[in-house]
Amino acid sequence: MCGLRFEERYGEFAREYMHVHHKTPLSQIDDHQNHRIIPEADLIAVCPNCHAMLHHHPDKPCDIKTLQQLMKDAPDKSDINDRN
Numbered sequence: 260m261c262g263l264r265f266e267e268r269y270g271e272f273a274r275e276y277m278h279v280h281h282k283t284p285l286s287q288i289d290d291h292q293n294h295r296i297i298p299e300a301d302l303i304a305v306c307p308n309c310h311a312m313l314h315h316h317p318d319k320p321c322d323i324k325t326l327q328q329l330m331k332d333a334p335d336k337s338d339i340n341d342r343n
């Protein structure tokens with residue numbers, strides 16, 4: 260999402276390291292047992308920094324769109340792109 264690629268910073272060792280974020284917080288799903296997660300729709304791969312920001316304010320959940328906007332509005336725009 261922010262374009263960070265771990266292998267660019269840490270080399271081959273870190274290849275494809277990413278966190279998986281649930282777009283709908285599991286706490287908001289009433290029926291866990293019968294809820295089927297559709298990976299393409301429900302999950303998104305994000306770097307640990309973005310993942311931390313998505314959960315930074317537990318009382319004010321941040322969605323992907325909001326985080327992208329926050330990054331656009333942030334002072335340092337040097338490495339923002341849409342690479343996911």
Ligand SMILES: [Zn+2]
Pocket residue numbers: 260261262263305306307308309310
């Ligand atoms: Zn990120």
